[in-house]
Amino acid sequence: MPEILKLEAVSKIYTLRRGFFARGRPFYALRRVSLSLSEDEVLGILGESGCGKSTLARVALGLERPDEGQVLVAGKDFFSLPKREQRRLRRYVQIVFQDPYASLNPRKKIFDLLAEPLIIHKLCPPEERRARVAEALQQVGLSPEDMEKYPHQFSGGQRQRLALARALILAPKALILDEPTSALDVSVQAQILNLLLEFKERLRLSYLFISHDLPLVLFLSDRVAVMYLGLVVEISPARNFFELSHHPYTEVLLESVPEPDPRRRKKRRAVRGEPPDPSQAFSGCPFYTRCQEALSLCEKESPPLREISPGQWVACHRR
Ligand code: ADP
Ligand code: MG
16 A cells, blocks of 8 residues: 655654753654554554654654654655645645644634635635635534634634644645544544544545554554654554554553453553663663563663564564
8 A cells, every 4th residue: 555654764852951961962752763654544653641752743744854764755755855845745644733722823713724724735716715614614513604703712622623624624645633632521532533533434534643542542543553762662453452462561551451351351560660761872672671571682772673473563572
């Protein structure tokens, strides 16, 4: 299947500004991340807060330049292209952010918010803009009259529908969904998820679905990439996830998921130890200090991602 988005050994290094000792030191937010998103696929990105998920989203969108590696959009090396070509490709990958309150400019009318991408990308003659905006609103279950309103007149769930309409109006091939429902109430979450499933089928979209919620990621995704401290430690199919043997970090995540079947319930293991200092270019496995199965090799050598079962890639010396 053709790849819409591909990251090849992408690293993003920030410079710390705060802290007396830390100031000026590099901070590795992404470490040689390689991932690809195919047509018609949902790739879940799973990881705890601070592991680099939003950084990954910004780099994949071409909003931030990686310090190492390449971002390929529709097979083209995005950052080596002229600005005009970059703009053309940006249309293919759109984003919906976590916070629907922060992502819509409160001073702009809905019509202006939704027409803006059409104007930037010169996609629609001025006389057709109102019809396109009306159509986009209806697509997400809102009414064409809503285009005269302002963001504060909508609830959180409705705002997330507006964010979705704004992304879809450009007819993208892929959406990056960065924790799109984690700021919403559970009942509203389900509505947005259903909408996402519906669009995926109807518009044949691909999603990069970012979340810290394992059951949610498994529900939506075809494959799941697990991140820890800026690294991808595992990529596995979602379909038979519970039957597979996983990276020790993934196992810890799995243990925190309630298991309805008592026969399958495992004894919970507490995560001990501190993660390594992300301002250091550590050479071993990032999970070494907290792993119950660690070998001395794990401290010295970073395990590469290896295919340990069909379609399943794990970065662990013990698997
Ligand atoms: P996640 O989305 O998984 O919670 P982020 O990608 O937002 O994680 O952040 C990863 C790490 O990079 C965090 O420790 C965060 O503090 C740091 N970080 C993110 N953006 C910047 C930035 N612009 N400057 C410095 N550090 C940053
Ligand atoms: Mg985030």
